[in-house]
Amino acid sequence: MLLEVRHLTKRFGGLTAVSDLSFGLDAGEIIGVFGPNGSGKTTLLNLISGVYTPTAGELVWKDEALVGRKPHEIAAAGIVKTFQNPQLFGELSVFENVAIAGHLRLKRQAGWRRVATLFPVRANADDDLASRIDHVLRLCRLDAFRDVPAASLSYGGEKMLGVALALMCEPVLLLLDEPGSGLGHDELRNLDEVLRDLRAHGTTLCVIDHRVGFLGKLADRAIVIHHGAKIAEGRPDDVLRDRAVIEAYLGRGDA
Amino acid sequence: MKFLLAIPLFFVPLAVHDNVVLTILIFTYLVGILAVSFNLIFGFTGQLSLFHAAAFGLSAYATYLSMVHLGVSFWVGALIGVLFVTLISIAIGAICFRFKLRELYFAIVTLAFSELIRLVILNWNSFTNGSLGINFTLTPTLWVPGRGVIPVAGTIMWYYLSLAAVVAAVFAYSRIVHSWMGRCFASIRLNDALADTLGINVFRYKLVSFVAGNIGAAVAGSLYSFYISYIDPNYFSLDQSLAIIAMALLGGREFVAAPIVGALVLTALPHVINVNAEARLLIYGLILILTILLMPRGIVGLLVRRRHAA
Numbered sequence: 279m280l281l282e283v284r285h286l287t288k289r290f291g292g293l294t295a296v297s298d299l300s301f302g303l304d305a306g307e308i309i310g311v312f313g314p315n316g317s318g319k320t321t322l323l324n325l326i327s328g329v330y331t332p333t334a335g336e337l338v339w340k341d342e343a344l345v346g347r348k349p350h351e352i353a354a355a356g357i358v359k360t361f362q363n364p365q366l367f368g369e370l371s372v373f374e375n376v377a378i379a380g381h382l383r384l385k386r387q388a389g390w391r392r393v394a395t396l397f398p399v400r401a402n403a404d405d406d407l408a409s410r411i412d413h414v415l416r417l418c419r420l421d422a423f424r425d426v427p428a429a430s431l432s433y434g435g436e437k438m439l440g441v442a443l444a445l446m447c448e449p450v451l452l453l454l455d456e457p458g459s460g461l462g463h464d465e466l467r468n469l470d471e472v473l474r475d476l477r478a479h480g481t482t483l484c485v486i487d488h489r490v491g492f493l494g495k496l497a498d499r500a501i502v503i504h505h506g507a508k509i510a511e512g513r514p515d516d517v518l519r520d521r522a523v524i525e526a527y528l529g530r531g532d533a
Numbered sequence: 534m535k536f537l538l539a540i541p542l543f544f545v546p547l548a549v550h551d552n553v554v555l556t557i558l559i560f561t562y563l564v565g566i567l568a569v570s571f572n573l574i575f576g577f578t579g580q581l582s583l584f585h586a587a588a589f590g591l592s593a594y595a596t597y598l599s600m601v602h603l604g605v606s607f608w609v610g611a612l613i614g615v616l617f618v619t620l621i622s623i624a625i626g627a628i629c630f631r632f633k634l635r636e637l638y639f640a641i642v643t644l645a646f647s648e649l650i651r652l653v654i655l656n657w658n659s660f661t662n663g664s665l666g667i668n669f670t671l672t673p674t675l676w677v678p679g680r681g682v683i684p685v686a687g688t689i690m691w692y693y694l695s696l697a698a699v700v701a702a703v704f705a706y707s708r709i710v711h712s713w714m715g716r717c718f719a720s721i722r723l724n725d726a727l728a729d730t731l732g733i734n735v736f737r738y739k740l741v742s743f744v745a746g747n748i749g750a751a752v753a754g755s756l757y758s759f760y761i762s763y764i765d766p767n768y769f770s771l772d773q774s775l776a777i778i779a780m781a782l783l784g785g786r787e788f789v790a791a792p793i794v795g796a797l798v799l800t801a802l803p804h805v806i807n808v809n810a811e812a813r814l815l816i817y818g819l820i821l822i823l824t825i826l827l828m829p830r831g832i833v834g835l836l837v838r839r840r841h842a843a
Binding site: 385 | 716727734735
């Protein structure tokens with residue numbers, strides 16, 4: 279098991295956003311976390327990525343505890359998250375945005391030797407950085423926007439750049455917070471292809487979305503949460519026919 | 534190579550024999566180091582530090598007092614000054630960044646630390662001579678080919694020493710800014726929450742930027758105080774910090790060397806228009822306001838097309 283979530287709970291004052299949630303993630307699968315708006319999906323991702331500290335419960339990543347580690351340490355350990363509202367370095371070009379995200383790659387490759395590259399005697403640290411960035415941009419269908427300021431991208435482009443930033447970190451587990459929201463039909467198909475590509479390359483994906491259609495076709499396994507608690511788990515088709523799930527989405531009696 | 538632009542400056546003393554002009558240039562270079570190093574923290578990492586004048590003054594005191602009390606040469610004294618400022622900067626930076634102080638909170642806390650140090654120096658009469666300041670009786674020495682070890686004296690020698698120092702500073706800071714570390718600084722300036730999720734240790738690189746910037750201030754402080762042969766607690770005043778900010782903004786904060794242009798304007802100005810010290814502050818303030826309103830990218834920003842900072 280790659281990541282184990284054990285009895286995870288997060289309370290904000292009197293509000294319980296995530297309640298005694300347990301599930302596991304295997305290497306190489308795409309897991310979809312469904313739930314209506316406000317069901318605690320984003321909070322779950324923020325707990326895994328270290329943005330929030332859980333009130334109770336454990337997170338075990340490759341047999342090591344994650345709780346208490348800082349976001350940048352969790353990213354370095356291989357868990358990278360994208361944001362629901364795209365977060366970018368707006369005044370820099372698309373290329374430069376992805377170059378910044380190449381930090382972890384450089385750190386893994388060069389370690390502390392990267393400090394020596396600051397001195398004139400040493401060659402530049404990242405000779406193959408540019409080719410790696412171009413590869414990621416091609417993968418995310420952003421190569422045409424390479425030298426455009428990130429702030430001038432369309433909403434869909436910004437979301438893809440968010441995915442590109444995460445990819446550049448070479449994650450083992452990629453957490454995607456509603457990657458499809460606000461995307462047009464073509465952009466959505468694009469995203470679907472990118473994510474399938476990623477799985478083919480061995481990246482584990484945890485995708486959350488309140489829209490059933492897009493994620494239902496993509497995910498290998500689905501988890502449905504409602505009011506922060508898990509109400510169903512299994513194959514997406516079965517789960518989405520589950521009575522409790524339909525009630526959570528549509529309200530009691532409508533099904 | 535932009536560094537070729539500095540070559541004509543090495544020939545200025547051959548063509549210009551007016552001591553006033555050379556003196557203005559010496560001050561420009563020395564204060565320029567201060568402004569360039571400040572801009573690493575402010576312009577490239579986005580942290581408004583008001584500790585810069587304190588790092589400058591602290592190093593000046595540490596250099597001179599270690600020469601007097603430990604009997605070391607100027608260069609060893611300057612090294613002690615730099616190390617001392619490095620340690621103090623690590624401590625202050627660690628406190629500010631651990632508590633994630635943002636924007637004005639960071640500015641105010643660094644200002645408070647500067648004031649604290651100023652008050653210690655002002656009141657520790659037996660060691661620092663308090664508000665009277667110290668008139669230097671020692672001078673730096675330098676090994677010059679063909680002439681052996683000689684004291685650094687006279688306008689020409691100071692001109693070359695300060696020019697060499699500012700070129701070295703610009704070179705060192707551009708290495709940093711145009712490297713992977715510069716990208717980390719840019720990520721902190723533009724979106725530190727995103728930087729954090731991309732695996733960048735925001736605390737560490739804020740601290741590195743703060744310390745690296747203050748080291749420049751320390752070098753400038755040691756040289757500047759020996760050039761004018763005098764130090765007093767006014768080195769630490771808020772006026773000094775504001776003048777440094779004005780230089781960085783006026784020159785242009787997107788470019789490593791641009792604050793030197795700001796330093797030149799603000800150093801030359803009092804000689805061009807003869808006014809008293811109070812009126813000078815008024816003019817500084819006016820320039821600062823007009824710069825922010827009319828040319829937010831500074832003088833160099835007016836001349837050079839926008840280039841991305843990472």
